[in-house]
Amino acid sequence: MKRFVWVVAAAVAMMACSVLAADKTAAVQEEKKPKRTADVVYVPTPHDVVEKMLELAAVKKTDVLLDLGCGDGRIVVTAAKKFGCKATGYDIDPVRVAESQENIKKAKVEKLATVVEEDIFTLDLSKANVVTLYLLPTLNVKLIPQLEKLKPGSRIVSHDFDMRGVKPDKVVTFTSKEDNIQHTIYLWTTPLKKEKKEASAGE
Numbered sequence: 001m002k003r004f005v006w007v008v009a010a011a012v013a014m015m016a017c018s019v020l021a022a023d024k025t026a027a028v029q030e031e032k033k034p035k036r037t038a039d040v041v042y043v044p045t046p047h048d049v050v051e052k053m054l055e056l057a058a059v060k061k062t063d064v065l066l067d068l069g070c071g072d073g074r075i076v077v078t079a080a081k082k083f084g085c086k087a088t089g090y091d092i093d094p095v096r097v098a099e100s101q102e103n104i105k106k107a108k109v110e111k112l113a114t115v116v117e118e119d120i121f122t123l124d125l126s127k128a129n130v131v132t133l134y135l136l137p138t139l140n141v142k143l144i145p146q147l148e149k150l151k152p153g154s155r156i157v158s159h160d161f162d163m164r165g166v167k168p169d170k171v172v173t174f175t176s177k178e179d180n181i182q183h184t185i186y187l188w189t190t191p192l193k194k195e196k197k198e199a200s201a202g203e
Contacts, residue, residue, distance in 0.1 A: 038093050042071050045134050045159050046178035050078050056187050057130050057155040059083045065130040068120040073100025075132050080112035089115040133158040156188040167193040
């Protein structure tokens with residue numbers, strides 16, 4: 001009888017442990033879920049386009065760069081490794097953040113580069129003087145109020161997408177050797193140059 005009671009107790013204890021482990025796993029999985037669905041599908045920028053973006057922005061060692069929607073972290077890694085500047089990437093997807101952090105370690109640029117899981121539309125961008133984007137035109141426009149708080153002379157560079165209502169300082173086309181596709185790169189400097197709205201026929 002004692003042996004039967006011991007076996008039952010052991011089985012109950014094992015079940016309790018399994019339930020706790022399942023709860024812990026579920027909690028971890030819940031933590032890894034994005035707080036909000038990503039606004040764009042992740043498409044990596046070719047490495048040579050990344051370098052062209054940073055060259056167009058004239059990135060230097062004393063700059064502070066923020067990459068909004070950083071994906072696998074290739075822009076912050078390149079900015080830190082090749083240009084020697086401090087770079088921070090932001091992404092709402094924890095999978096992308098983990099991948100970025102791993103790439104930063106592989107490149108051994110932890111002292112200069114970092115990636116944070118954050119909603120880019122809640123950020124204070126005023127500490128940066130270079131901002132990089134690979135979003136959609138509507139999202140670039142949504143960022144304008146935040147971008148307008150950048151210090152005068154700050155540079156904003158976007159891969160493939162413009163910012164409606166704001167005149168770029170430069171527009172460069174570049175054919176990547178990685179995908180053999182022509183890419184467009186836009187550069188703006190602050191204060192942003194708003195385009196004048198055309199008067200309607202009735203005005």
